[in-house]
Amino acid sequence: MKHETSLLQSLQASASSLSLAQLLALHPTLPRRSAQRQLAQLVAAGLVRADGNARARRYQVSTFAAHAAATPAFAVRETVADLLAGSVALSPEGQEILAYVEQAPTARKPVGYQTDFLAAYQPNQTSYLPEALRRHLHRLGRTAPGQAQAPAGTYSRAILNRLLIDLSWASSHLEGNTYSRLDTRQLIEHGTAARGKPAIETQMILNHKAAIEFLVGNIDSVGFDRYTLLNLHSSLAENLLPNPADEGRVRQHAVDIGLSVYRPLSVPQQIDHQLNLLLTQARQIADPFEQSFFMMVHLPYLQPFADINKRTSRLAANLPLFKANLCPLTFVDxxxxxxxxxxxxxxxxxxxxxxxxxxxxxxxxxxxxxxxxRQELSEPDPLRLAWRDLIKTTVRRVVQHPEQHPPSTIVQAVNASVPSLDRATVQGLIEEELHRLHEGVLARYGLRPSEWVAWRQARAPE
Structure with missing residues (x-):
């Protein structure tokens, strides 16, 4: 730590970036390998930025470290503790952004909406989420082996009861809602409002429920279009805006954002134009995670609605995940x-x-x-469900008649009842049931233990 501090101090005192050789000249007693290791730790912590490769690599103090050096130590610790209250790991770039926005508003430069920010994004060429990161997210979000072939929304419908509670509660919590998860469950499942809570908080939870049900219930027709987005906002905004005419309508007036020096567009025609461009871009993005994050970035930035823009973006960010049968993004914790x-x-x-x-x-x-x-939830096999009676009666017939040839019995039963297209699959299901037959499932097939024992003895090799 002493050497790390010394290296950092040397970089802070330098007017320009320094190479490893220059730093070693300033610290002649520090072994080269130790210096390399300590510099790597400083870079990982977001205190130092490294540019270049190999011998051309140079180091300089990051914006975050410069900010920290000018801020009382207790204040820096408090800021980082707030942000990391849930083990959120930050990249060096994230640390730099944090350092800037932590300054008082008077120290930050007032800015307006930058049209180039959206225009510079080229769907399927620009990547806010690098490919390796998207692969990581896909691995995490995989819900079933055949999720890609399953109809859109299969998983979100299967977990809808849990999804309504988690996403409604967590998204509302980010807006200062004081409902607990248990309160939210009681409200959503039983319609019981929590005692002592403001009506606006109850309305916010119920609006989230309606908005999620709108997306999941219409998964085949909703998308990144005006109809979906405006109606999604309308669901979230119902009975919450000072002017009910603003529910589900593109903003017609200027807005200010509290504690920010950012000023969004104020001309309705410009807002409407940018919203159309945003939706056009979003529809073209192929990867569901990139599409999801794109909406998290650009919808709040545009502020197309009088209020409730961030809530709308959080639910809109889930739409690609619902469609791809990926795990939802609930914002819990x-x-x-x-x-x-x-x-x-x-x-x-x-x-x-x-x-x-x-x-x-x-x-x-x-x-x-x-x-x-994901471990507990498995969609019932539709053929096993459709032919469950035939499967059970055939298994019973095979076991009760060990003198007969089992494959012949199975083929005869399947050919008599099952359409030719499904016969091979249903035959395989029956054979699978016979293969894993044991004393704990005999009642399912109407079999007695003595019949099972006799069948096993008849099948045993001599």
């Missing part, structure tokens, strides 16, 4: 201070790294929540 700072980084810097850090952490957390569900 996301620290509100972290989320607020990450969105500020987009507003005021048009930088996405801090929000990306939080998005990845939040998705990892969501998949942990749903891991047990």
């Amino acid at each position: 996301v620290p509100e201070p972290a989320y607020r700072r990450a969105v500020l980084g987009v507003y005021e810097m048009t930088r996405i790294e801090l929000l990306r850090d939080l998005y990845v952490w939040a998705y990892e957390r969501s998949t942990q929540e749903y891991l047990a569900i």
Whole structure:
């Protein structure tokens, strides 16, 4: 730690970046390998930035470290503790964004909406989420071996009861809602509002429920189009806006964002134009995670609605995941201070790294929540369900008549009842049931233990 501090101090004192050789000249007693290891640790911590490769590599103090050096130590610790209140790991770039948005608003540069931010994004060429990161998210979000072939929304419908509670509660919590998860469950499942809670909080939860049901219930027809987005906002905004005419309608007036120096567009025609461009871009993105994160970035940045833009973006970000039968992004345990700072980084810097850090952490957390569900939840085999009576009677007939040739008995039963297209599959299901037959499932087939024993003895090799 002493040497790390010395290296950092040397970089802070330098007017330009330094190479490893220059740093070793300033610290002649420090072994080269130790210096390399300590510099790597400083880079990983976001305190130092490294540019170049091999011998051309140079080091300089990051924006975050410069900010920390000018801030009382207790204040820096408090800021980082807020943001990391849930083990959110930050990239060096995320640390830099954090350092900037943590300054007082008077120290930050006022900015307006930058049209180039959206225009610069080229669907399927620009990647806010690098390919390796997308592969990681796909591995985490996989819900079943055949999820890609299953109809869109299969998984979200299967977990809908749990999804309504988790996503409604967590998204509302990010808006300051004080309902607990248990309160939310009671409200959603039984219609019982929590005692002592403001009516606005109850309405917010119920609106989330309606909005999620709108997406999942219409999964084949909804998409990144005006109809979906406006009606999604309308569901979330019902009975919550000062002017009910603003529900589901593109913003007609200027808005201010509290504690921010960002000023969104104020001309309705410009807002409408940018919204159409945003939706056009979103529809073209092939990867569901990239599409999801794109909406998390650009919808709040545009502020197309009078209010409730971030809530709309959080649910819109789930739409590609619902369609691809991926695990949802519920935002459970996301620290509100972290989320607020990450969105500020987009507003005021048009930088996405801090929000990306939080998005990845939040998705990892969501998949942990749903891991047990994925393990327990298995869609019933439709053919096994459709032919369950035939399967059971055929298994019983085979066991009760050990003198007969089992394959012949199975083929005869299947050919008599099952359409030719499904015969091979149903025959395989019956053979599978016979193969795993044991004393604990005999009642399922109407078999007695003595019949099972006799069948096993008849099958045993002499």
